[in-house]
Amino acid sequence: MSMLSESMQDYLKTIYEIGEGADRVTTNALADMLGVTAASVTGMLKKLAEMKLVEYEPYQGVVLTLAGQKIALEVIRHHRLTELYLTEAMGFSWDRVHEEAERLEHAISEEFADKMSALLGDPKTDPHGSPIPSKDGHVASSSQTALSDVPIGETVQVERISDENPALLRSVAALGLVPRAMVTITARNPENNRLSVAVGQANTDRQQQSVEHALAEHIFVRATSTSGHHPSGHHPPSKP
Numbered sequence: 153m154s155m156l157s158e159s160m161q162d163y164l165k166t167i168y169e170i171g172e173g174a175d176r177v178t179t180n181a182l183a184d185m186l187g188v189t190a191a192s193v194t195g196m197l198k199k200l201a202e203m204k205l206v207e208y209e210p211y212q213g214v215v216l217t218l219a220g221q222k223i224a225l226e227v228i229r230h231h232r233l234t235e236l237y238l239t240e241a242m243g244f245s246w247d248r249v250h251e252e253a254e255r256l257e258h259a260i261s262e263e264f265a266d267k268m269s270a271l272l273g274d275p276k277t278d279p280h281g282s283p284i285p286s287k288d289g290h291v292a293s294s295s296q297t298a299l300s301d302v303p304i305g306e307t308v309q310v311e312r313i314s315d316e317n318p319a320l321l322r323s324v325a326a327l328g329l330v331p332r333a334m335v336t337i338t339a340r341n342p343e344n345n346r347l348s349v350a351v352g353q354a355n356t357d358r359q360q361q362s363v364e365h366a367l368a369e370h371i372f373v374r375a376t377s378t379s380g381h382h383p384s385g386h387h388p389p390s391k392p
């Protein structure tokens with residue numbers, strides 16, 4: 153990984169993030185995410201293809217090779233461990249750590265990352281709820297279901313929040329829509345583009361909040377298993 157420029161590492165990470173590790177990614181999607189022209193994306197993809205880190209066909213988009221994926225996951229592991237270390241060990245608030253991690257992810261060694269992980273008790277998720285890849289390149293799947301798409305009345309649990317925008321993270325925290333919070337949409341209000349939601353850490357004691365639709369698009373949730381089911385695979389005793 154340290155053989156590659158920061159820019160190359162960012163390309164591999166961004167291809168992984170847009171394509172969820174598997175899908176082909178278009179040149180335009182990459183250009184948008186990286187804030188560069190399509191022409192400079194094409195130039196870089198040719199270099200990365202020569203290094204056997206991506207498979208690139210003009211007009212077909214790009215996909216990571218196994219070697220490219222390994223480096224992408226290493227950069228993501230550094231990023232997410234750094235974010236957690238900054239919040240847990242150094243007292244940074246969760247809206248301040250992404251920018252720092254964007255720089256440090258390229259600078260720290262594998263040994264540094266492993267020591268942070270050990271100090272933090274080998275955590276599975278970063279402060280925004282995204283999964284931290286393991287040292288051997290395994291990563292848990294992450295939810296692609298935005299809160300804004302959840303049907304009215306269904307209770308879901310917040311899994312992760314997009315972390316690029318500090319103001320968004322502050323709004324999310326003020327509403328209590330943090331990872332593991334339970335949330336139910338109680339009404340959609342198209343006239344002002346807001347959602348009414350009930351939010352809390354448990355299913356009881358939940359507070360009514362009003363959330364902008366655009367904010368809810370950045371909050372990713374998972375279905376809960378609590379709605380009318382019996383816990384952890386136990387079946388109710390059959391009646392005689």
Ligand SMILES: [Zn+2]
Pocket residue numbers: 231235249250253315316
């Ligand atoms: Zn981040």
